Amino acid sequence: MANEVILLDFWPSMFGMRTRIALREKGVDFEYREENLRDKSPLLLQMNPVHKKIPVLIHNGKPVCESSIQVQYIDESWSHKNPILPSDPYQRAQARFWVDFIDKKMYEAQRKVWASKGEEQETGKKEFIELLKILESELGDKPYFGGDDFGYVDIGLIGFYTWFPGYEKYGNFSIEAECPKLIAWAKRCMQRESVAKSLPDSEKVTQFIADLRKAFGVE
Amino acid sequence: MANEVILLDFWPSMFGMRTRIALREKGVDFEYREENLRDKSPLLLQMNPVHKKIPVLIHNGKPVCESSIQVQYIDESWSHKNPILPSDPYQRAQARFWVDFIDKKMYEAQRKVWASKGEEQETGKKEFIELLKILESELGDKPYFGGDDFGYVDIGLIGFYTWFPGYEKYGNFSIEAECPKLIAWAKRCMQRESVAKSLPDSEKVTQFIADLRKAFGVE
Numbered sequence: 001m002a003n004e005v006i007l008l009d010f011w012p013s014m015f016g017m018r019t020r021i022a023l024r025e026k027g028v029d030f031e032y033r034e035e036n037l038r039d040k041s042p043l044l045l046q047m048n049p050v051h052k053k054i055p056v057l058i059h060n061g062k063p064v065c066e067s068s069i070q071v072q073y074i075d076e077s078w079s080h081k082n083p084i085l086p087s088d089p090y091q092r093a094q095a096r097f098w099v100d101f102i103d104k105k106m107y108e109a110q111r112k113v114w115a116s117k118g119e120e121q122e123t124g125k126k127e128f129i130e131l132l133k134i135l136e137s138e139l140g141d142k143p144y145f146g147g148d149d150f151g152y153v154d155i156g157l158i159g160f161y162t163w164f165p166g167y168e169k170y171g172n173f174s175i176e177a178e179c180p181k182l183i184a185w186a187k188r189c190m191q192r193e194s195v196a197k198s199l200p201d202s203e204k205v206t207q208f209i210a211d212l213r214k215a216f217g218v219e
Numbered sequence: 220m221a222n223e224v225i226l227l228d229f230w231p232s233m234f235g236m237r238t239r240i241a242l243r244e245k246g247v248d249f250e251y252r253e254e255n256l257r258d259k260s261p262l263l264l265q266m267n268p269v270h271k272k273i274p275v276l277i278h279n280g281k282p283v284c285e286s287s288i289q290v291q292y293i294d295e296s297w298s299h300k301n302p303i304l305p306s307d308p309y310q311r312a313q314a315r316f317w318v319d320f321i322d323k324k325m326y327e328a329q330r331k332v333w334a335s336k337g338e339e340q341e342t343g344k345k346e347f348i349e350l351l352k353i354l355e356s357e358l359g360d361k362p363y364f365g366g367d368d369f370g371y372v373d374i375g376l377i378g379f380y381t382w383f384p385g386y387e388k389y390g391n392f393s394i395e396a397e398c399p400k401l402i403a404w405a406k407r408c409m410q411r412e413s414v415a416k417s418l419p420d421s422e423k424v425t426q427f428i429a430d431l432r433k434a435f436g437v438e
Contacts, residue, residue, distance in 0.1 A: 050320060050353065059309075062309060064309070064312045064316075065316055066315075066316060066319055069312050069315045069316055069319065070312075072311075072312070072315065073308055073309070073311070073312040076308035076311065077308045077309075089292055089295035089296045090278075090281060090283070090292070090296075092291075092292070092295065093283045093288050093289075093291070093292040096285075096288045096291065097283075097284055097285060097288055100285055100288065101269060134269065
């Protein structure tokens with residue numbers, strides 16, 4: 001059976017970016033289909049009836065939903081090259097722990113940095129920097145989260161990097177001053193073709209944030 | 220190296236129950252240590268410094284946190300018998316999707332059923348029943364969520380069953396009337412020794428809910 005791979009996605013989504021990177025790490029050709037989240041396609045609603053969210057990976061007509069599950073699915077389905085999760089069960093559990101941590105904490109925290117004002121924004125900024133420092137401490141002096149090889153946690157986190165200039169602009173702080181090793185890690189990741197090709201230009205993301213702020217009445 | 224397995228847990232936790240069941244499915248001897256969540260042990264704080272939550276699985280001195288990750292870790296570390304996740308990548312992704320769905324939706328919804336009053340409780344009940352119906356529809360006419368074999372989604376969900384009588388008492392509704400197939404499934408699961416041994420008596424859980432309602436001022 002030919003591999004037909006379709007990704008329903010939305011360009012600034014840090015979750016969609018995970019799946020794009022994983023597919024490119026494995027050298028899988030895929031058809032990227034941009035969704036309009038204000039007018040979702042019938043295919044999106046059919047393929048993800050429970051959450052109705054992007055990204056949705058459609059492999060030979062069958063949907064896989066939730067980005068962290070998609071990345072694991074891609075790793076297991078195209079296991080011939082560039083392993084994404086480590087092979088050791090304990091290391092796998094640790095990698096899953098950190099992606100779960102990112103899923104549970106980062107999205108909410110980053111949102112407060114650019115979508116709120118005053119005290120709520122200050123609290124959000126503090127929380128967000130704390131999260132980044134926890135992640136930086138887990139990274140330590142390793143080139144990547146899993147050690148010498150780019151892998152699951154790197155894929156789980158790097159999409160946020162393209163949002164960083166927006167957080168800095170609207171939060172009025174420097175992430176590099178707070179977490180220099182994390183920025184060095186992000187620049188290292190950006191040298192990979194799979195990442196560079198999957199992350200949009202951060203100026204475009206910053207403009208997207210500006211538009212959202214207007215739409216949400218934060219300005 | 221001998222396998223020393225310790226589980227830091229709290230008896231009514233539906234998440235802790237998952238890990239107990241998985242260990243028993245694999246025939247792993249473990250030391251169960253009850254935590255006092257109002258005065259957490261130094262070991263818990265040391266082993267799960269990020270979330271400070273039970274359950275924590277400690278295998279030969281090394282912690283694994285988050286119940287769904289523990290169950291996968293147990294499946295991968297003791298792979299000699301009773302596979303928990305299916306072997307096919309697509310089926311694995313589907314199983315992960317449903318456990319993730321339970322994690323994201325069930326806990327919050329069930330809490331509203333017994334920890335709120337009036338309109339909030341009515342909305343919560345409606346949401347909770349909707350979730351159960353989605354799960355029942357995914358179960359369909361299969362004996363277990365994955366098909367003929369007890370597995371990952373069954374382990375992910377069954378712990379809630381011991382809380383059902385409490386939901387029914389304080390929500391004033393019958394789950395069996397709403398979701399008869401789901402109740403038949405739960406009774407099927409309860410026939411397994413791993414499950415029967417891992418779930419506390421539901422009367423004790425109902426009393427625990429009554430105590431929480433008093434503590435939260437719901438009564």
